[in-house]
Structure formats: structure tokens, C-alpha cells
Amino acid sequence: MMIFNYIRVSTVFQNTDRQLINVACDRTYEEKVSGKDINRPQLKAMLQNIRSGDKINVHELSRLARNTQDLLKIVDQIVSTGGTIHFHKENLIFNGDKKDDPFQKLMLTMLGAISTFERDLILERQREGIAIAKSKGKYKGRPSNFTDEMIEKIKYEFSNTKNKSELARNYGISRGYLYELVK
Incomplete structure (x- = not known):
């Protein structure tokens, strides 16, 4: 045993x-x-x-x-x-x-x-707090792991590729975050 x-x-x-x-x-x-x-x-x-x-x-x-x-x-x-x-x-x-x-x-x-239920309440309070902080301009989100140079490279590759999902996978990010980076 x-x-x-x-x-x-x-x-x-x-x-x-x-x-x-x-x-x-x-x-x-x-x-x-x-x-x-x-x-x-x-x-x-x-x-x-x-x-x-x-x-x-x-x-x-x-x-x-x-x-x-x-x-x-x-x-x-x-x-x-x-x-x-x-x-x-x-x-x-x-x-x-x-x-x-x-x-x-x-x-x-x-x-x-x-x-x-406890976990769901924690997540709900977290979302409410983030929404309030965003409305006051105090919440900027997590800082990006990408340098300015890397973001420029991603933007260049974004404009020159058709497969956005593959590009996101190559950088280990979601497709949604990829679009946010190139905004």
C-alpha cells in the first residue's frame, strides 16, 4: 500500500x-x-x-x-x-x-x-473589477511579451500571409490576440 x-x-x-x-x-x-x-x-x-x-x-x-x-x-x-x-x-x-x-x-x-460556484463568483468579480478599471482608464491589460521590433515583424508577416491562424500558432498566440497586435 x-x-x-x-x-x-x-x-x-x-x-x-x-x-x-x-x-x-x-x-x-x-x-x-x-x-x-x-x-x-x-x-x-x-x-x-x-x-x-x-x-x-x-x-x-x-x-x-x-x-x-x-x-x-x-x-x-x-x-x-x-x-x-x-x-x-x-x-x-x-x-x-x-x-x-x-x-x-x-x-x-x-x-x-x-x-x-465559488470559482465562478471569483471570476465574475474579477471581470467586474477589470471593467470598472477599464472605464476609468486604469486597466491596460497584461504587458505584451513582444518588443516593438517583434510587433513590426508580426505586422509585416500579417500583411503578407493568407493563413492568419498559422501565423498566430507560429508565435504561440491566439488568432484574436494576433489581430489585436496588428491594430
Whole structure:
């Protein structure tokens, strides 16, 4: 039996120190990426390594997934392989023995929905704040990674190519941002 700790924060600027303090484990999977999707390298590695009888510790539900559907899918994958997952903050434990427990499913679904709701509220407040700052002329957006010379080169290539999508891919930007740069 192996014990895994899964620790996640959304950005490289955030600190993981408050998660799973003094929770012993055999291996820690830690990442600093958004939880909005489940395409995370450390999460994938952990899910590939879990075997029957293994246990996963997670500080809280929102550290594993930020939407209910992903949360339910990941927890189901863990318990279907015979593993156990323990959410410490909520003090919830899911394993194969309780896989069909209606109360456990209800709690997981409700708390996952609350986590999703919380994230949606954060994003809504962020958008409102940006709109107000823009209206006051205080918000300029994130500074461009491109120098003036690079932007001139992009403008030149933009005017001399038909495939705008390919040009955007070559620079690692969206097509919409490409059009914004050449404005």
C-alpha cells in the first residue's frame, strides 16, 4: 500500500505550505497549475500510479478539481481502481467500500458544486473589477511579451500571409490576440 499526497495551487506565485501539514506519505505530487481542467501532468502521473489499496490525501476538494463533473470523474477513477481518497479539510473519505453510499455521493456532489460556484463568483468579480478599471482608464491589460521590433515583424508577416491562424500558432498566440497586435 502506497500513500500519495496531492498538492496543487493555481499559480507559480502561490505557496503550497498550508496544504497537508504533517501528513505522512510515500510520494508527493505537487503542481502549480490551474485546476480548471484535469489535463495536469502530476495529477495524470498520480492517477496512472495508483493501485488497489493505495491512499491519496488532498487538502481540500478544490485542490483536486474546480468543477463538479471533473471532481466526480477523478474520485470515481480512484475508487474504481481500489484506491482511497481523503479530503482533509472536509474530512471526507471515499473508497470502494462506500462507492455506492448515497450520502457520500450527495456530499461530494454538493461540496463540488459549492467549489464550482465559488470559482465562478471569483471570476465574475474579477471581470467586474477589470471593467470598472477599464472605464476609468486604469486597466491596460497584461504587458505584451513582444518588443516593438517583434510587433513590426508580426505586422509585416500579417500583411503578407493568407493563413492568419498559422501565423498566430507560429508565435504561440491566439488568432484574436494576433489581430489585436496588428491594430
